[in-house]
Amino acid sequence: MDPKTAVLQYQYGEKAKSELILASRLIAGLTGFSDADKVGGRKMLLLLLEGIRSELEFASKSTENPSFGKSIEALNGAISMVEGSNDDEAIPKVAEAVSAATTVAQESWEALVSHGLL
DSSP, X not given: OOHHHHHHHHHHXXXXXXXXXXXXXXXXXXXXXXXXXXXXXXXXXXXXXXHHHHHHHHHXXXXXXXXXXXXXXXXXXXXXXXXXXXXXXXXXXXXXXXXXXXXXXXXXXXXXXXXXXX
16 A cells, blocks of 8 residues: 555544444433433434545445445444434444454555555
Protein backbone atom coordinates (compact mmCIF):
# COMPACT_ATOMS: atom_id res chain seq x y z
CA MET A 1 0.00 0.00 0.00
CA ASP A 2 1.44 3.36 -0.97
CA PRO A 3 1.82 6.05 1.72
CA LYS A 4 -0.94 8.30 0.37
CA THR A 5 -3.48 5.46 0.42
CA ALA A 6 -2.30 4.37 3.85
CA VAL A 7 -2.81 7.84 5.32
CA LEU A 8 -6.24 8.16 3.75
CA GLN A 9 -7.40 4.75 4.94
CA TYR A 10 -5.97 5.30 8.40
CA GLN A 11 -7.87 8.56 8.77
CA TYR A 12 -11.14 7.03 7.59
CA GLY A 13 -10.66 3.93 9.73
CA GLU A 14 -9.90 5.83 12.92
CA LYS A 15 -12.77 8.26 12.41
CA ALA A 16 -15.21 5.42 11.74
CA LYS A 17 -13.98 3.54 14.78
CA SER A 18 -14.48 6.53 17.06
CA GLU A 19 -17.95 7.28 15.72
CA LEU A 20 -19.04 3.65 15.98
CA ILE A 21 -17.82 3.38 19.58
CA LEU A 22 -19.82 6.48 20.43
CA ALA A 23 -22.88 5.00 18.68
CA SER A 24 -22.52 1.82 20.73
CA ARG A 25 -22.48 3.83 23.94
CA LEU A 26 -25.57 5.74 22.88
CA ILE A 27 -27.43 2.52 22.06
CA ALA A 28 -26.53 1.15 25.49
CA GLY A 29 -27.65 4.42 27.08
CA LEU A 30 -31.04 4.21 25.41
CA THR A 31 -32.00 1.37 27.76
CA GLY A 32 -32.06 3.83 30.66
CA PHE A 33 -34.58 6.15 29.00
CA SER A 34 -38.23 6.24 29.99
CA ASP A 35 -40.63 4.82 27.41
CA ALA A 36 -41.71 8.34 26.45
CA ASP A 37 -38.11 9.49 25.97
CA LYS A 38 -37.07 6.36 24.05
CA VAL A 39 -39.16 7.38 21.03
CA GLY A 40 -37.27 10.64 20.51
CA GLY A 41 -33.96 9.13 21.57
CA ARG A 42 -34.35 6.32 19.06
CA LYS A 43 -35.09 8.80 16.26
CA MET A 44 -31.98 10.82 17.04
CA LEU A 45 -29.89 7.67 17.36
CA LEU A 46 -31.06 6.47 13.95
CA LEU A 47 -30.11 9.80 12.40
CA LEU A 48 -26.63 9.43 13.88
CA LEU A 49 -26.29 5.84 12.68
CA GLU A 50 -27.38 6.80 9.19
CA GLY A 51 -24.84 9.62 9.19
CA ILE A 52 -22.08 7.21 10.18
CA ARG A 53 -23.21 4.84 7.43
CA SER A 54 -22.93 7.68 4.89
CA GLU A 55 -19.38 8.37 6.01
CA LEU A 56 -18.51 4.68 5.78
CA GLU A 57 -19.96 4.54 2.28
CA PHE A 58 -17.83 7.53 1.29
CA ALA A 59 -14.74 5.86 2.78
CA SER A 60 -15.56 2.64 0.96
CA LYS A 61 -15.93 4.36 -2.39
CA SER A 62 -12.84 6.51 -1.86
CA THR A 63 -10.54 3.68 -0.86
CA GLU A 64 -12.19 0.54 -2.24
CA ASN A 65 -11.12 -1.25 0.94
CA PRO A 66 -13.44 -4.26 1.46
CA SER A 67 -13.33 -3.91 5.23
CA PHE A 68 -15.36 -0.71 4.97
CA GLY A 69 -18.01 -2.76 3.16
CA LYS A 70 -18.01 -5.24 6.05
CA SER A 71 -18.41 -2.36 8.47
CA ILE A 72 -21.37 -1.04 6.47
CA GLU A 73 -23.04 -4.47 6.44
CA ALA A 74 -22.71 -4.80 10.21
CA LEU A 75 -23.95 -1.26 10.76
CA ASN A 76 -26.95 -1.93 8.51
CA GLY A 77 -27.81 -4.84 10.78
CA ALA A 78 -27.49 -2.65 13.84
CA ILE A 79 -29.73 -0.01 12.29
CA SER A 80 -32.39 -2.62 11.58
CA MET A 81 -32.19 -3.83 15.15
CA VAL A 82 -32.48 -0.33 16.59
CA GLU A 83 -35.46 0.32 14.32
CA GLY A 84 -37.05 -2.85 15.73
CA SER A 85 -36.25 -1.85 19.33
CA ASN A 86 -33.76 -4.73 19.68
CA ASP A 87 -31.11 -2.54 21.25
CA ASP A 88 -29.31 -5.34 23.10
CA GLU A 89 -28.80 -7.17 19.79
CA ALA A 90 -27.65 -4.00 18.02
CA ILE A 91 -24.59 -3.51 20.22
CA PRO A 92 -22.74 -6.66 19.00
CA LYS A 93 -23.46 -5.64 15.40
CA VAL A 94 -21.88 -2.25 16.04
CA ALA A 95 -18.93 -4.09 17.59
CA GLU A 96 -18.55 -5.99 14.29
CA ALA A 97 -18.51 -2.67 12.45
CA VAL A 98 -15.86 -1.35 14.86
CA SER A 99 -13.76 -4.44 14.27
CA ALA A 100 -13.87 -3.99 10.49
CA ALA A 101 -12.91 -0.31 10.78
CA THR A 102 -10.10 -1.25 13.17
CA THR A 103 -8.78 -3.69 10.57
CA VAL A 104 -8.50 -0.86 8.04
CA ALA A 105 -6.70 1.39 10.51
CA GLN A 106 -4.31 -1.37 11.62
CA GLU A 107 -3.39 -2.38 8.07
CA SER A 108 -2.79 1.26 7.19
CA TRP A 109 -0.69 1.82 10.31
CA GLU A 110 1.48 -1.15 9.40
CA ALA A 111 1.92 0.20 5.87
CA LEU A 112 2.96 3.59 7.22
CA VAL A 113 5.48 1.91 9.53
CA SER A 114 6.89 -0.13 6.64
CA HIS A 115 7.42 3.08 4.68
CA GLY A 116 9.29 4.56 7.63
CA LEU A 117 6.71 7.26 8.21
CA LEU A 118 5.92 6.24 11.81
